[in-house]
Amino acid sequence: SGLSVIQDRDASAPYTTIDGFTITGGDTLIGGGLVTIHTRTTIQNCIFRGNRALRGGGLFNFGSFPLIRNCLFLDNVATEHGGGMYDDHGSVTLVNCTFEGNVAAVDGGGLFPRSTSTAVNCIFWDNQDSGGNGETAQIHYAAAAPPDVFRCVVMGMNQLPGTGNLGADPLFVDAANDDFRLSPGSPAIDAGDSTADIGTADLDGDARRVDDVATPDTGVGPAPVVDIGPYEFGDDCNGNGVNDALDIAAGTS
Numbered sequence: 001s002g003l004s005v006i007q008d009r010d011a012s013a014p015y016t017t018i019d020g021f022t023i024t025g026g027d028t029l030i031g032g033g034l035v036t037i038h039t040r041t042t043i044q045n046c047i048f049r050g051n052r053a054l055r056g057g058g059l060f061n062f063g064s065f066p067l068i069r070n071c072l073f074l075d076n077v078a079t080e081h082g083g084g085m086y087d088d089h090g091s092v093t094l095v096n097c098t099f100e101g102n103v104a105a106v107d108g109g110g111l112f113p114r115s116t117s118t119a120v121n122c123i124f125w126d127n128q129d130s131g132g133n134g135e136t137a138q139i140h141y142a143a144a145a146p147p148d149v150f151r152c153v154v155m156g157m158n159q160l161p162g163t164g165n166l167g168a169d170p171l172f173v174d175a176a177n178d179d180f181r182l183s184p185g186s187p188a189i190d191a192g193d194s195t196a197d198i199g200t201a202d203l204d205g206d207a208r209r210v211d212d213v214a215t216p217d218t219g220v221g222p223a224p225v226v227d228i229g230p231y232e233f234g235d236d237c238n239g240n241g242v243n244d245a246l247d248i249a250a251g252t253s
Contacts, residue, residue, distance in 0.1 A: 017042045023058075026051040030086070031060030032076065038062075044069040045203055048084070052077045055112075056086030057102060063088075069095040070203045070230040072180060078104040081140075082112030083127060091116050095196050098123040098180050098229050099138070100172075106130055108140035117147040121192035123170050123180075123229045124154045135160055151193045151219060153228055164220065166191070170229065181231040184214070188228035194221025203230040210234050 016039060023046060026032035032051030034043070036059070043066055048058035057076035059068075073084035083102035085092070092113070099110040100123070109127030111117070124138035131137055134156035141147055149162035157167030171186040173179040181204075182188050189212050192198075198208050210232050211217075211224035219225035227233050 015040055015042075017044070018046060019043075020045045022047045022049065024049045024051060027053070029054045030062075031056045032058065034059045036061045036064040036066050036090075039064045039066065041066040042069070043067070043071060044199065045071070047072045047074065048076060049074045050076065052079070054078065054080045056082045057084065057104070059085045061085070061087045061090050061092050064090040065093075066090075067093050067095065067197065068097060069197065069199055070201075071097045072203070072230060073097065073099040073110070074101055074178070076102045078102075078106075078108075078112075080105060081107050081142075083109040083129070085111050087111070087113040087115055087117050089115055092118070093197070094119040094122050096121045096192070096198055096202070096226070096228070096230050098125070099127055100125050100175065100180060102127045104129040104137075104140075107136070107142075109133070109137040111139045111147070112142065113139070113147045114142045116145065117141075118150075119147060119152055120150045120196045121198065121226060121228045122149075122152045123188065124152065125170060125172075126155060126175075134158070151191065151196075151228060153188055164191075164193070164218075166228075180229070182227060182229060182233045184212075184233075186233065187218075189215045189233045190217045190225045190227060191219045192221075192226040192228045193219060194223075194226045196221075196226075198226050202232040204232075206232055208232055 023033040032053035083104040151164040
């Protein structure tokens with residue numbers, strides 16, 4: 001087998017930040033794109049795409065406590081478990097990420113946690129494993145307790161515990177051509193949790209918490225309510241929390 005694209009190991013440098021990378025083409029036994037071992041890494045604004053491993057096609061976490069924010073996991077493959085990510089003996093916190101089109105030959109096309117993982121404001125859509133593309137293909141947990149999943153969009157949502165989760169189509173702009181931004185009318189708009197560690201900008205570098213007045217706030221936390229997924233719907237050049245197009249129409253921009 002080959003190597004992971006990035007290996008982040010040991011507590012000698014526990015607070016590494018990996019920011020703004022496209023991680024692709026890895027092929028190895030664990031963590032085709034990235035392996036984190038005994039660290040507290042922050043991974044943000046990254047795209048994990050087309051990586052392959054026995055476990056954790058996109059990312060394999062062992063004994064680490066990473067914060068993973070504003071990331072896309074696309075078309076990664078595990079020949080066993082965890083096409084997008086495999087989490088073992090640690091605790092991953094996922095905030096405003098999207099897992100789409102990842103595949104596991106056995107279980108957990110999207111996320112396969114064997115320890116306590118948390119996902120908030122994330123989208124798990126069209127990931128596949130040996131059972132198809134239902135809820136357990138999106139998140140298949142092997143831990144004693146299920147992961148904490150809040151304010152997420154999960155394909156086939158049925159029995160996964162957590163609050164504020166949705167099973168409706170997130171209405172990506174053009175998933176077939178890799179545009180995972182939200183279309184008008186997406187149920188993910190203004191539906192997240194603004195109290196999560198969302199940062200100040202999305203994967204495009206645009207402001208977080210931009211209000212879409214055409215969409216009722218169904219999320220929680222201070223307004224404007226954050227969207228679900230790595231991209232905020234609409235731009236906000238003047239930072240007033242209102243979509244630029246609406247500002248222009250109202251003469252306030």
